[in-house]
Amino acid sequence: MTNSQGEEHTQKAFGWAARDSSGILSPFNFTRRANGDDDITMKILYCGICHADLQITRDKFGLGLYPVVPGHEITGVVTQELESCCPKMESTFTMFDEGTGKKNYGGYSDILVVNEHFAVRFPENLPLDAGAPLLCAGITVYSPMKYYGLNQPGKHLGLVGLGGLGHVGVKFAKAFGMKVTVISTSPSKKEEAIERFGADSFLVSKDLDQMKAAVNTMDGIIDTASAPHPIGALIDLLKPNGKLVVVGAPEKTVQLPIFSLLMGRKLIGGSAIGGMKETQEMIDFAGKHNIVSDIEVISMEYVNTAMDRLAKGDIRYRFVIDIANTLKSLALTTSNLEVGHPLRESQVSLREDMRVELKEELKEELRVEMKEEMKVEMKEEMKVEMKEEMKEELRVEMKEEMKEELRVEMKEEMKHELESQMAEMRAQFAQWSQLRASSQNSRSFRSRGQQGQLTVRSFHGATDL
Ligand SMILES: NC(=O)c1ccc[n+]([C@@H]2O[C@H](COP(=O)([O-])OP(=O)(O)OC[C@H]3O[C@@H](n4cnc5c(N)ncnc54)[C@H](OP(=O)(O)O)[C@@H]3O)[C@@H](O)[C@H]2O)c1
Numbered sequence: 001m002t003n004s005q006g007e008e009h010t011q012k013a014f015g016w017a018a019r020d021s022s023g024i025l026s027p028f029n030f031t032r033r034a035n036g037d038d039d040i041t042m043k044i045l046y047c048g049i050c051h052a053d054l055q056i057t058r059d060k061f062g063l064g065l066y067p068v069v070p071g072h073e074i075t076g077v078v079t080q081e082l083e084s085c086c087p088k089m090e091s092t093f094t095m096f097d098e099g100t101g102k103k104n105y106g107g108y109s110d111i112l113v114v115n116e117h118f119a120v121r122f123p124e125n126l127p128l129d130a131g132a133p134l135l136c137a138g139i140t141v142y143s144p145m146k147y148y149g150l151n152q153p154g155k156h157l158g159l160v161g162l163g164g165l166g167h168v169g170v171k172f173a174k175a176f177g178m179k180v181t182v183i184s185t186s187p188s189k190k191e192e193a194i195e196r197f198g199a200d201s202f203l204v205s206k207d208l209d210q211m212k213a214a215v216n217t218m219d220g221i222i223d224t225a226s227a228p229h230p231i232g233a234l235i236d237l238l239k240p241n242g243k244l245v246v247v248g249a250p251e252k253t254v255q256l257p258i259f260s261l262l263m264g265r266k267l268i269g270g271s272a273i274g275g276m277k278e279t280q281e282m283i284d285f286a287g288k289h290n291i292v293s294d295i296e297v298i299s300m301e302y303v304n305t306a307m308d309r310l311a312k313g314d315i316r317y318r319f320v321i322d323i324a325n326t327l328k329s330l331a332l333t334t335s336n337l338e339v340g341h342p343l344r345e346s347q348v349s350l351r352e353d354m355r356v357e358l359k360e361e362l363k364e365e366l367r368v369e370m371k372e373e374m375k376v377e378m379k380e381e382m383k384v385e386m387k388e389e390m391k392e393e394l395r396v397e398m399k400e401e402m403k404e405e406l407r408v409e410m411k412e413e414m415k416h417e418l419e420s421q422m423a424e425m426r427a428q429f430a431q432w433s434q435l436r437a438s439s440q441n442s443r444s445f446r447s448r449g450q451q452g453q454l455t456v457r458s459f460h461g462a463t464d465l
């Protein structure tokens with residue numbers, strides 16, 4: 001693949017892109033140029049979310065660059081390097097190719113090819129996540145401080161907007177030894193501005209009394225506000241010859257009250273990021289003074305929610321995407337292809353077929369599995385049930401058997417008893433007969449042939465003899 005500059009775009013890359021002014025980001029496959037003589041390729045580890053990313057993805061400046069892969073606060077490690085390169089490098093990168101002004105894809109992606117001139121070296125003590133925002137937010141406030149002489153110790157600097165740019169602005173200004181006043185629309189940020197970032201005072205810009213009390217007190221102001229706001233009240237805060245430097249980029253034009261400028265020969269200037277030499281200088285200065293951004297690290301999947309939160313000002317103070325750990329290749333899914341793309345359509349129908357097929361297979365597997373489980377369960381239940389039934393049956397059966405046995409046993413016992421009784425009685429009778437015969441012989445007690453009747457009683461009852 002060759003682009004309009006004749007570069008070979010052979011390195012496969014993967015990121016998240018916005019496709020229209022909804023700004024919604026979704027997975028996107030693309031290519032980056034092959035490494036040229038002065039290029040390095042880096043694996044991206046982190047990328048900060050600058051307010052400009054939100055404005056560009058939602059096309060607030062009317063650039064219409066879709067598809068747009070945002071991200072220019074990029075840190076990572078070099079994978080294809082030049083001989084002189086340090087293995088830990090970063091690059092500020094915008095939506096435009098360095099030098100050529102042509103569109104390029106940003107850092108919400110896995111790799112970056114960049115001219116070595118646009119990479120800077122991080123000092124060892126600067127973390128790559130909290131350090132990433134310095135590559136835009138940091139240099140955007142550092143550069144005008146130096147250029148406009150708003151870095152002199154003891155001078156009073158106002159910082160408008162305590163956001164991504166503003167909060168590192170306070171840290172740099174304090175490191176320069178300046179007196180710093182934050183000028184904010186959010187009273188809730190006062191404590192953090194003073195306690196955490198070291199600001200000397202805090203002005204609520206909507207509180208006219210506070211603003212009035214601070215008139216004519218500042219040597220300079222750096223205005224980072226992202227939305228249109230009254231400029232006149234800020235100019236009034238400047239001392240004579242004071243400078244108001246605008247770095248925030250509101251989407252609509254702001255009115256300039258000329259009269260405020262005339263009185264006290266005040267200046268208004270602007271500034272955009274900074275050169276590479278100055279960026280390296282800023283990074284080294286940040287390393288020396290331990291200046292990093294206050295960040296909330298997020299996953300790639302969270303990026304659309306993060307954008308919504310950024311639009312509402314709901315972030316303290318910079319989102320940083322953990323690219324290396326959370327940007328997952330979706331090469332096998334359909335979501336990185338346009339709706340209507342034939343490949344997407346065929347993948348969709350294939351997925352549907354597979355879904356149905358898998359459902360059937362799973363159903364069958366489950367059926368067999370459940371059957372087995374039920375079998376075991378039922379067996380157990382039946383065992384218990386049958387045990388009960390059999391117990392009852394056996395009880396009845398055994399009762400009958402025992403009854404019979406007992407009956408026979410008792411009959412036998414009684415028979416024996418009766419027999420022995422009868423034998424005894426017979427013996428007695430024989431004895432008695434003998435006695436009787438002998439007495440008849442001697443006294444002729446009864447005549448022959450006369451029948452006598454004798455009744456013998458035993459303890460079992462009467463027995464007729
Ligand atoms: N010049 C450059 O090279 C350059 C580089 C990067 C970014 N930018 C631009 O700088 C601006 C700020 O970027 P950022 O990343 O710092 O954004 P950010 O994190 O969203 O912070 C912007 C801050 O502006 C203040 N603000 C918001 N709405 C306001 C309003 N209606 N009136 C007054 N103040 C308001 C808020 O601070 P408070 O709550 O304290 O009021 C907010 O925290 C953006 O427009 C961005 O495009 C320019």
Ligand SMILES: [Zn+2]
Pocket residue numbers: 050051052053072136137
């Ligand atoms: Zn930026």
